[in-house]
Amino acid sequence: MxxxxxxxxxxxxxxxxxxxxxxxxxxxxxxxxxxxxxxxxxxxxxxxxxxxxxxxxxxxxxxTHCVREYKARCATRYDEAVATATTAEELVAGFLREQTATLTGEPQMHRLWYDLRNQSMFEPAFRADVAEIDLLLERMVGRVVSRYAELSGARPRVPPTVFYAVLDGLFQQALLRQLAGDPEAASSLREAVQEVLPRLVH
Amino acid sequence: MxxxxxxxxxxxxxxxxxxxxxxxxxxxxxxxxxxxxxxxxxxxxxxxxxxxxxxxxxxxxxxTHCVREYKARCATRYDEAVATATTAEELVAGFLREQTATLTGEPQMHRLWYDLRNQSMFEPAFRADVAEIDLLLERMVGRVVSRYAELSGARPRVPPTVFYAVLDGLFQQALLRQLAGDPEAASSLREAVQEVLPRLVH
DNA sequence: GACTTTCCTGGACAGTCGTCAAGACAGGGT
DNA sequence: ACCCTGTCTTGACGACTGTCCAGGAAAGTC
The missing domain is CATH 1.10.10.60 (Homeodomain-like)
Incomplete structure (x- = not known):
């Protein structure tokens, strides 16, 4: 051998x-x-x-190996929108398009992520990997926000961690509604993000 | 008989x-x-x-019966703070005190709530009760926010649903850190709420 | 060709699960 | 005294769980 x-x-x-x-x-x-x-x-x-x-x-x-595979898919989801956008509005539009697509297109995958993240609250064996992915997602959100601030000539008013928690809360609420059959879940999410984002970076 | x-x-x-x-x-x-x-x-x-x-x-x-019992405890948590506060700062202080107390005092109960809410994404049998409690919690947050706006002579800038999702996202992130042993979870949460709240109602 | 190593199957193991039913025990009514 | 009714225990049921292992199949080496 x-x-x-x-x-x-x-x-x-x-x-x-x-x-x-x-x-x-x-x-x-x-x-x-x-x-x-x-x-x-x-x-x-x-x-x-x-x-x-x-x-x-x-x-x-x-x-654990599954979760590690999962992270590779998620962490680059909005990178293209960040790279190609030339204005703040364009970036938001690209972000919302991608977010809506994942909400309606693969809701199962995301409820799994929330499920596993919750399991890590009970099962310490999952905590390290979940924390790692959480950090990755937070950084991804951070890239979007800082680019958004750059394009709109403004400054983020809260730290990236807070941005991540806020957007995650909104997405989770929308996912719950989406899976419950609410047809307006996606549009409500878009509206909410468009309302909240400018108030946290201006 | x-x-x-x-x-x-x-x-x-x-x-x-x-x-x-x-x-x-x-x-x-x-x-x-x-x-x-x-x-x-x-x-x-x-x-x-x-x-x-x-x-x-x-x-x-x-x-299901458990979840119904659970709701009775949660829905009135911040009502006293709302009723007794005479200034906006006092209300925020009372809200944060209560929120911190539940975060550090009974984190198990709250990870259970998030667990069951996630189960409702898979198990349709839980959806109705979970949705009911979610609405109750949203209204509770709504009472806090509208009272806060009243006391500070301002207006809420986003609908109650968005407020609830935002605060819930922040609390969930803090809970995850708390259960992972992060000693600064509570103080980070307080800081985040104090940063976000004035930007969504002014 | 035979031989070795790697890969994969299928069954068996000790538990645990939700569910149910037969019987023990108590208390009041007649 | 007796039965009846509401409570609760106990043991069992089939199905399922994660784990392990004996052995067959396949692939690679000499």
């Missing part, structure tokens, strides 16, 4: 892990943490339930 | 239900929804696990 082969083997293993983590993410998003078993996850993949303990030590390690 | 006796019997039943619901609330707050079984709940009460199906049809009905 040479180093080159080992390198390829490691990649292969990493790929399987990622493959299984994706199946786990889909299952968790559909059923929620409390109702998801390892057999449900395996059923969604093309393998049997035993393989999960071949690639992951624990259920905790599996879910 | 006359009506008078029946009336007393109904009270007795209601009292037992309440008693068991209290034990359930304590257990849920400690373990979280995903890890709480009916036997855990019964162990915390002075009865055995079979009695739960004597007073409640389902696990769902039990937890």
């Amino acid at each position: 040479g180093p080159a082969v080992e390198g390829r083997a490691v990649d292969k293993v990493a790929q399987r892990r990622s493959e299984l983590a994706t199946a786990a993410l889909e299952t968790l998003a559909e059923l929620g943490y409390a109702r998801t078993g390892l057999r449900d996850i395996a059923a969604r993949s093309e393998y049997s339930h035993g393989v999960l303990h071949y690639y992951f030590r624990d259920k905790v390690e599996l879910i | 006359g009506p008078a006796v029946e009336g007393r019997a109904v009270d007795k039943v209601a009292q037992r239900r309440s008693e068991l619901a209290t034990a359930a609330l304590e257990t849920l707050a400690e373990l979280g929804y995903a890890r709480t079984g009916l036997r855990d709940i019964a162990a915390r009460s002075e009865y055995s696990h079979g009695v739960l199906h004597y007073y409640f049809r389902d696990k769902v009905e039990l937890i």
Whole structure:
């Protein structure tokens, strides 16, 4: 077993892990943490339930790996809008478009994020990863806000942490309404963001 | 079995239900929804696990009853501060005192609320009750804000729903930090509220 | 070809889950 | 004395849980 082969083997293993983590993410998003078993996850993949303990030590390690995969998707969501916008209005429009799209397009994935973040309030094993993602999301919001301030020639009036908490609260409320079937959830969110944002940076 | 006796019997039943619901609330707050079984709940009460199906049809009905009990505690939390404050600063001080007290004093109860609210994103059976409590909390925040505006001779700049979402986002972030052991969680929350509030009502 | 290593399956394990029903026990009514 | 009714306990049920393991399948090495 040479180093080159080992390198390829490691990649292969990493790929399987990622493959299984994706199946786990889909299952968790559909059923929620409390109702998801390892057999449900395996059923969604093309393998049997035993393989999960071949690639992951624990259920905790599996879910932790899932959460790490999840962060890669979220952290760059608004980066394009930040990069391409040339005016403040354009940036807000791009931000709202993207936010609305995720709210109506993949609400399951986001209720999973909130579910796992809540689990970390009970299960210390999740806290480190959740905190890491939370920081990533906070920085993402921070980039949007600071660029918005730059384009509109103003200054953020509250720290990035507060911005993140405020926008997260608004999004979570909208998500709850969206999943309850409220057709105006998205438009209410847009309106709220447009009202709040200029008052916190001007 | 006359009506008078029946009336007393109904009270007795209601009292037992309440008693068991209290034990359930304590257990849920400690373990979280995903890890709480009916036997855990019964162990915390002075009865055995079979009695739960004597007073409640389902696990769902039990937890629903819990949530209904929970709301009675929360909805009046800030009412005294609203009633006694004579200046805007006094009202904010009272609000922050109460908010800090609940954050550091009973964080378990609040992570349970967020847990159950998240469960309602997956389990439609919880949605109606969760929505009801959410409305109650929103109105409570609305009372604080409108009184604050009145005392400071200003106007709320965003609707009550937005206020609730914003303050809830800030509180949830603080709760996450509090439970992770951050000693500055409470003071950060106070600071954030004092920064945000005047910018949304002036 | 045989042999070794890696990968994956399927079943078994010890628990726990929600649910239910049979019986014990108490108290009042007749 | 008896039964009746409301309470509560206890044990059991099938289904499900995370975990582990014996062994088959497949792939790679000599």
